[in-house]
Amino acid sequence: MAVDDAEIAAYVDAAADVHGIALMAEHRAGVIAATARLAAFAADVADVDLGGDIEVAGVFVP
């Protein structure tokens, strides 16, 4: 699931608008970079074969 920088930037701008968070010029590049890192990590986690019906971890079960 490769996502290019332009797609990330477009997503960040649109999502910030939806969430009512005004991205100031000095924030925008950092937010896009942080989102790109998360996207790369999410893609790597998504590639793991969880091997069946794995449920979300219970918060209070270590």
Added chain:
Amino acid sequence: MTAAEIASAVRSGTTSARAVVAEALARIAAADGELNAFTATFAERALARADAVDAAVANGTEPGPLAGVPFAAKNLFDVAGVVTRAGAKVTASDPPATRDAEAIATLERHGAVLVGATNMDEFAYGFVTENAHDGATHNPHDLTRIAGGSSGGSAAAVAAELVPLALASDTNGSIRVPAALCGIFGIRPTYGTLSCHGAYPFVNSLDTIGPFARTAADLTAAYAALAPHFTAHTGTLARSRCARLGGYFDDGLLAEARGAVDAVCAALGANAVVKLAHARQAREAAFIITAAEAGELHAARLRERAGDYDPATRDRLIAGALMPAAWYVRAQRFRSFFRSEIAAAFASHDVLIAAATPYPATAIGARTIVIDGIETEIRPNVGVFTQPITLAGVPVVTVPVVERGALPVGVQLIGRPGSESILLALAEDLERRGATGAGAVPVFA
């Protein structure tokens, strides 16, 4: 003096809690200009509390096992009558806390005395304690270097012997990293074991709290006070059931960190090597869960006051607030999967061993470090070995390895859920045999 020595002296009447607390406050006043470990001290409250301990001793009332022991708390813990800052500017106008955090109240019920609040990364979102509002905390072993984070103030205060104990929190490594870089002991308990009530939340499904100490025995004493059902380990320590974590945990670390792991493994006879096949993804999942939960927690304030956040945390919080839900849910499903993976490793071993950080403390303000010829960002990678373990929710004791003339490094002793007593007993055993220990702090010697 250690916490054990102080408590013994106060309980026997050899010294008074007031004298001990007054001395701690004087040490803080003298040294903290250089360290910047504290953001507040509570002299009036502390001396009043010390007087109550002394009165108990005089009356023949049980003063508690930590009688008169001064301690500090990361400034995300509620202190009655004080605004809980959590290292932030946006919290400064919040109303003061109406009661003490559960952990502070518990330590004081056991006789300890809170003397101050300590510096941290804003909202605990960092590994360096270079706070844009409160400044950087300096490492007592080398004042030009970071103390680690996010509980850097608490760790530096203990390492510099300003207080023998301090409270901290660990979401992704915020106890384990500063313990390692400041050369002291710290424990991240099994997730859910210690109450986080009154501690400013960061990532609810990963947050834990725990103490720092300069000796393993003091760490055990502090943990025993905090944990409601703790009993010390009295059985045989099966060193042969300790294994080194290889693969992911054996890559990208400097010789100092590798050498510390070698030394601890040798002392424990840990010859076996275990690999967690999905450690990299475990770190990534912890990263995703952290961003999502912290971003959601701060979304309302980010809409109004994003400019008042520390730039080092702001952009990541906004990214987390905007993250697709599917990434978060997948990360939480992966978490279940990874718990099974680490449980399988514990089928044949009781304790897993890994470096706490890939390198010793870096220079304050440094952004990158070269490892194996590759320039690596410092801030996101200091916790590269603590974050995967976070995801499993298992307990970890970090033990310091301090060579004369060198910066300290730390080693994680990782156990099954609920095995804190074994880990603490191993730490005490290692300390007795000289394989670990806080050592002297040259700057403040």
